[in-house]
Amino acid sequence: xxxxxxxxxxxxxxxxxxxxxxxxxxxxxxxxxxxxxxxxxxxxxxxxxxxxxxxxxxxxxxxxxxxxxxxxxxxxxxxxxxxxxxxxxxxxxxxxxx
Numbered sequence: 001x002x003x004x005x006x007x008x009x010x011x012x013x014x015x016x017x018x019x020x021x022x023x024x025x026x027x028x029x030x031x032x033x034x035x036x037x038x039x040x041x042x043x044x045x046x047x048x049x050x051x052x053x054x055x056x057x058x059x060x061x062x063x064x065x066x067x068x069x070x071x072x073x074x075x076x077x078x079x080x081x082x083x084x085x086x087x088x089x090x091x092x093x094x095x096x097x098x
Contacts, residue, residue, distance in 0.1 A: 016041065016050075016090075021082065028075040036079025037086075044087040 021037065023030060067088075069081050 016045070018086075023078070025071060026073070026078060028073070028078055032075035033079040033082070036076040037083045038079075040080040040083035041086060044083060048087070048091070050087075050090045 021030075021034065023033060026033075067085055069078065069085070073081065
C-alpha cells in the first residue's frame with residue numbers, strides 16, 4: 001500500500017484533456033453536454049481507472065471507431081453516452097492514435 005491507502009501501482013492523478021467535442025447532427029446545448037460529459041467521465045475514471053495508462057503515462061491523439069450515438073438524446077444523455085464511449089476507447093476498445 002502507498003500513501004493514503006492507495007496501491008503503489010495506481011496513479012494518484014489522472015488528467016484527461018479533450019480539445020474538442022464535435023456535436024454534428026445534434027441540436028442540444030453544448031454547455032450542458034460538456035457538463036454531463038465531464039461529470040460522467042470523471043465518475044467512470046474514478047470507478048474503473050484508465051486501463052491504457054496502467055503501465056504509466058500515456059498520450060492519445062485521437063480515439064476512433066467509437067460506437068455511433070442515436071440522434072434525439074437529451075444534452076445530459078448525450079454527454080453521458082459520449083463519456084462512456086471515450087472511456088471505452090481509453091479502456092482499449094476502438095482505434096487509438098498516439
